[in-house]
Amino acid sequence: MGKATFRIWTGQAEQAGFKDYATDVGEGMVVLDAVHQIQAETAPTLACRWNCKAGKCGSCSAEINGKPRLMCMTRLDQLDLSMPVVIEPMKSFPHIKDLVTDVSWNFRVKKSIKKFKPRAPDAPDGTWRMQQADVDRVQEFRKCIECFLCQDVCHVLRDHHKHPEFAGPRHFVYTAALEMHPLDTEDRLGQMKDEGGLGYCNITKCCTKVCPEHITITDNAIIPLKERVVDEYYDPITRLFKMFKPRK
Amino acid sequence: MSDYQTVEHDVLVIGAGGAGLRAAIEAAASKVSVGLVCKSLLGKAHTVMAEGGMAAAMANVDDRDNWKVHFSDTMRGGQYLNNWVMAELHAKEAPDRVRELEAWGALFDRTRDGRILQRNFGGHRYPRLAHVGDRTGLEMIRTLQDHGIHQGIEVYMEQTVTTLLTDGGRVVGAFGYDRERGRFKVFKAKAIVLATGGVGRAFKISSNSWEYTGDGHALAYNAGADLMDMEFVQFHPTGMVWPPSVRGILVTEGVRGEGGRLLNNKGERFMFNDIPDLYKNQTAKDAEEGWRYVTGDKSANRPPELLTRDHVARCINREVKAGRGSPHGGVYLDIAWIKEKIPSAQDHIKKKLPSMYHQFKELAGVDITTTTMEVGPTTHYVMGGVRVDGVTQMSTVPGLFAAGEVAAGLHGANRLGGNSLSDLLVFGKRAGEHAANWARQQGAGRIDEAQVSQAAKQALEPFDRPNGENPYNVQHSLQDMMQDKVGIVRTEADMAAAIEGLGALKKRASGVGIAGNREYNSGWHTCLDLPNLLCVSEAVARCALDRRESRGGHFREDYPEKSKEFANHNTVVRKNADGSMQLRREAIPAMREDLKQVVEENK
Ligand code: SF4
Ligand code: SF4
């Protein structure tokens, strides 16, 4: 296939900027292959995260020609190689070096969300029974590989920097998975409404569009959460009802 | 003297895949202070890539299953070189470990009556693998991670340990650096659990992530511990072969568990042509019986595609060498054919094998519901590792424990699919428990400043040689050589050449250099991975050279048969005082009588 040029954001802090690297490209190559090749040939110090090279670990997130994507799942034959391929780090998180950003905020947010709390086992063998139909919808959310591309694209974080008051789509998916878990008994709706800033989301669906696991983040996770919040906190009949009966 | 920060824990766990997380959770449960070090971000470890499932004799699908059958399957698969103490504990405890995951939030696929569904897998007599589609590893690591972050464990992300610190033969800490800033850190600990996974990056074609550079193996070896069974490397029969950039990426055995068949370029289902004696009476006679087996007919035997991995890998290798392979040097794996059997085959495949569907679609442009896949063997797993006590998981160095892939014993000469995830849980828990016990009984050790400065000096050496050789070149040369000379088919001459080659590569590795600073410097990290890769490569080559027979994952073209002479010992290496590698054969203790009987009953 010949040579192609990769315009990669390199360096740290004020010294960071684009640098062009040319390297050979061949059939079936993905962007991560090109980056590895560049590391081996000309830029050994170049920093990027990766683990699996199979779209399963969510480490290699970056912005390729402006689009948030996994480098290991972006094939070169889908890109226009007559122009430099632009590779940048994610924008919603503090930059560390080259393609690596500080994503630790995500881990702190997750830890702040109330953990899984199952009901007592109620099957004769001391476990639980669950039907496939009931786990199906939660399994969709549990496909999440924590690539944080949805966090990267969401304007609430990217443009408005609401990190302290907005959990972001990844953590709405996480919360929805817990809330809809057939065994869970905890209530996280208040938490999502208040600390999670669920109201900031105006359903632009950008997060759903970039999710490499094709999780329908907005329709299946965020909207149901919003509906539950409305039911729980704003619907007068439910509120009256709640005075007599616990939620779950 | 370099600056460093010191942190202190009772138990330090190195590695945060399934085994490390499980160990940390267990240790934390007994109220000791626990630190957990991971080379990547939390939740990214190689465990996420496990697809098929975790083996546990819960008998949810076939009530004939029990720990005895699982034990016998594991021993047969390992060609009886297994540590039978571990194989027994594993078979007995795996079901509880799976149920515990469910109690922590894991959502497995269900049976019709709402229990955990179990699937067929190579070498397992009954459907035994609890699973979530083909992303079981992700479910497992996420469950442990999401549970673990609430247990008071201190997590150190993106930190690499380069040296273990000892005090009079006992382990008292670890020295390492954080990848982000390159700052040094000393972890003081009364007990250390190694859970660093495997060595797959020593080979060119590998399903393993970059982290698999044999760190734990090398750390233990350099601290004086025994490594055992290093000749046994598992080549998974089905990795992707095309396009070149994806070569080696795993194609789950689950494809075959769902009925996938292997074909050569003549369209022949070649696995029927070579069925080992050990498995004759457990294998289907024809395609029809094989299909009945995968669709749950209890009177049927499994199709030959589900024979053990070592055997399937060699059969594929043979087809390719005989010119009956696919255009890119593999064979065909066909799941699309099941449309002859079930009307909604396309949806069925997408539901049962979603990540495989996705992976081939995106990376190879192949729709597996209509087209065959091209597959070939890929380096997948190392059965060998740190020699441990079967009950406590303590190595031969006091205070140093190992669990999961980095430990040896459970799998013997060959691991069955699905026995890895259960291994991580069963022995992760045990290691965590016994490390905590040990820590409670020990006073704080003394950190030897001389060891620390030596480690710091070594770590910085590559910066003294800004014009030294590019570390990636050395790594690639090593991978090429190991693939070529100590790979799936081995001979005396090749391996002798490999050992010589390793000497030359060691020299090159001591001359690698890197420019730039210590902050997130990938080249520097590669420089520091090299000694570990070289250490495990040498262990693999020396042990493989010594074992003049073929057994399990170890295949010698010059000694293609199993030999009695090698049936009753493990190969063990340890570091000599002069730094050279010393090899010895160690007799396997005779199996307990009742277990012998169990094996006999399940022949
Ligand atoms: S739908 Fe909501 S969460 Fe998703 S990107 Fe838009 S604003 Fe953000
Ligand atoms: S929801 Fe999708 S985009 Fe967001 S972190 Fe998970 S996998 Fe990535």
Ligand code: FES
């Ligand atoms: S390297 Fe794992 S998702 Fe790209």
